[in-house]
Amino acid sequence: MKSEPLIRWDWVTRNWDNGSPSAISTLLESHMLMAFLPVLLGLLVALPLGLACVRWPRLYQPTAGLVNVTYALPSLVLFSIFLSLTGLTPATVIVPLTFFTLAVLIPAVVDGLASVPDHVRQSATAMGFRPLRRLLQVELPVAVPVVLAGTRVATVSSISLVSVGALIGQGGLGNLFIDGWQRQFYTPIIVGIVLIVVLAVLADGLLVLAQRLLTPWSRARRDAR
Amino acid sequence: MIIFDGVTKRYQDGTVAVDDLSIEVPGGAITVLVGPSGCGKTTSLRMINRMVDASSGRILLDGRDIRDADPATLRRGIGYVIQHAGLFPHRRIVDNVATVPYLLGWNKKRARARAMELIELVGLDPKLATRYPFQLSGGQQQRVGVARALAADPPVLLMDEPFSAVDPVVRTGLQDELLRLQTELRKTIVFVTHDIDEAIKLGDTVAVLRTGGRLAQMAGPATLLSEPVDAFVRGFLGRDRGIRRLSFISAKDVRLAPVPADLALDDENRPLGTHADGRALPYGTFDPETDSMRVALDAALLSPDGTAVAVDGDGRVLGVATREALDAVLRKYAGGQTGDGTPI
Numbered sequence: 001m002k003s004e005p006l007i008r009w010d011w012v013t014r015n016w017d018n019g020s021p022s023a024i025s026t027l028l029e030s031h032m033l034m035a036f037l038p039v040l041l042g043l044l045v046a047l048p049l050g051l052a053c054v055r056w057p058r059l060y061q062p063t064a065g066l067v068n069v070t071y072a073l074p075s076l077v078l079f080s081i082f083l084s085l086t087g088l089t090p091a092t093v094i095v096p097l098t099f100f101t102l103a104v105l106i107p108a109v110v111d112g113l114a115s116v117p118d119h120v121r122q123s124a125t126a127m128g129f130r131p132l133r134r135l136l137q138v139e140l141p142v143a144v145p146v147v148l149a150g151t152r153v154a155t156v157s158s159i160s161l162v163s164v165g166a167l168i169g170q171g172g173l174g175n176l177f178i179d180g181w182q183r184q185f186y187t188p189i190i191v192g193i194v195l196i197v198v199l200a201v202l203a204d205g206l207l208v209l210a211q212r213l214l215t216p217w218s219r220a221r222r223d224a225r
Numbered sequence: 226m227i228i229f230d231g232v233t234k235r236y237q238d239g240t241v242a243v244d245d246l247s248i249e250v251p252g253g254a255i256t257v258l259v260g261p262s263g264c265g266k267t268t269s270l271r272m273i274n275r276m277v278d279a280s281s282g283r284i285l286l287d288g289r290d291i292r293d294a295d296p297a298t299l300r301r302g303i304g305y306v307i308q309h310a311g312l313f314p315h316r317r318i319v320d321n322v323a324t325v326p327y328l329l330g331w332n333k334k335r336a337r338a339r340a341m342e343l344i345e346l347v348g349l350d351p352k353l354a355t356r357y358p359f360q361l362s363g364g365q366q367q368r369v370g371v372a373r374a375l376a377a378d379p380p381v382l383l384m385d386e387p388f389s390a391v392d393p394v395v396r397t398g399l400q401d402e403l404l405r406l407q408t409e410l411r412k413t414i415v416f417v418t419h420d421i422d423e424a425i426k427l428g429d430t431v432a433v434l435r436t437g438g439r440l441a442q443m444a445g446p447a448t449l450l451s452e453p454v455d456a457f458v459r460g461f462l463g464r465d466r467g468i469r470r471l472s473f474i475s476a477k478d479v480r481l482a483p484v485p486a487d488l489a490l491d492d493e494n495r496p497l498g499t500h501a502d503g504r505a506l507p508y509g510t511f512d513p514e515t516d517s518m519r520v521a522l523d524a525a526l527l528s529p530d531g532t533a534v535a536v537d538g539d540g541r542v543l544g545v546a547t548r549e550a551l552d553a554v555l556r557k558y559a560g561g562q563t564g565d566g567t568p569i
Contacts, residue, residue, distance in 0.1 A: 126303075128299075
């Protein structure tokens with residue numbers, strides 16, 4: 001019996017961009033879409049919800065409870081539920097993952113705004129900021145480091161969770177796992193793992209870079225310690 | 226001028242923070258509100274810029290009821306400095322100082338030019354302008370806080386325990402700086418502190434508030450020290466009230482005796498003392514033109530023979546003040562009485 005190598009490079013080059021829907025590059029693209037769109041949508045939803053939770057603190061516990069319960073549900077269950085609503089489309093993965101990101105992003109927005117020192121908020125008011133301008137020019141900018149830290153967690157977890165969607169045929173690079181598993185053929189599995197890890201590391205690195213550019217005052221604070 | 230006319234602040238739970246306060250804060254002078262925790266001093270201060278609204282009574286700023294003003298507009302015309310400076314961590318020092326000019330719609334160039342003037346005015350190195358607040362020491366941050374409050378040249382400045390979070394040496398420097406600025410700027414300053422020594426040092430007028438938000442006494446610092454109205458004020462002023470009063474008595478009336486032979490002088494008539502341990506001024510000195518009796522007496526107590534050496538502004542010896550000469554001045558001020566008839 002001929003021993004199978006761990007990775008067969010000829011398979012990788014043949015399948016990288018062969019024009020079929022299961023080409024690696026196509027899967028990579030759909031993986032990125034299904035991983036990043038939920039984070040973006042999550043931020044768009046978490047920002048107003050987080051602000052509302054800060055404005056009316058009674059909202060926070062129920063909201064946090066609800067998104068946490070959602071987070072506790074196995075992703076596969078959520079995918080199955082949405083399968084009946086959105087069918088075999090990327091939306092079936094994107095919508096549940098958006099809910100998952102909320103579990104991290106809403107607390108990040110709330111904690112971020114809570115991280116604004118009281119004397120900073122007070123002095124802004126005393127200088128003559130009206131509430132909206134104070135929010136936009138003082139509170140939100142000061143909250144950015146905490147919100148970005150949450151965004152990093154949400155992004156990496158989203159990149160990893162997309163693969164589960166493979167079980168309903170919408171898993172991006174996760175589809176490679178199913179393929180390799182069914183054929184007892186390691187190459188796609190290894191390609192999938194490596195690409196997902198590289199994607200996660202790159203995305204995280206970009207967010208760190210964004211944080212350094214957006215909040216030099218916070219980077220310098222860290223360096224000074 | 227700021228007038229509190231029967232101002233009361235009562236919270237929903239029934240707590241009364243300020244109780245029927247009626248005071249006049251004179252324009253162009255420093256008025257200090259001082260008292261123990263819970264005396265309503267900060268609440269009173271915050272009612273002036275409507276951070277807190279009074280439950281009853283009126284506050285008039287230059288004759289106009291502040292309730293008729295839009296809060297944000299009102300605040301842009303009133304400088305405000307707080308304990309931890311409250312600088313915006315995400316803005317460079319220059320932009321922190323330019324905050325109110327920006328709010329008033331000045332263009333960036335003009336606002337920053339103004340901010341640079343202020344940064345120098347409060348004694349900060351202009352090189353700090355491009356730094357972020359966390360890169361500055363507590364004392365420097367507090368100076369930025371003062372510069373920011375002054376940026377749009379408001380006639381009124383509210384200061385809420387601005388110097389209590391810095392160490393004593395820095396605090397003294399900041400207090401001296403404020404007094405120096407005030408001789409130039411002549412702002413109407415309301416200053417809140419729990420530190421009676423700070424109140425006495427800075428205040429042209431000191432209002433002592435008691436717990437429950439009632440005014441106990443309002444007077445100049447010297448009068449407060451010599452004539453406290455009751456046991457509360459006396460207790461709050463502390464133990465060495467008599468000694469501290471000496472700060473307000475000039476030493477210029479002290480009769481000076483000729484320089485004794487055993488006091489060694491250098492070529493320029495500056496006292497050297499007799500000791501050879503390298504200390505420049507083993508004798509305590511005072512300048513009769515600018516110093517108080519407290520400094521003169523302190524100089525006498527520090528000198529080996531109990532006489533204080535009087536020097537001029539350049540440190541040249543004018544003569545010495547003997548204990549008898551000092552005592553002659555002190556005798557004129559002794560024997561004060563408190564307002565409720567008990568001796569000091």
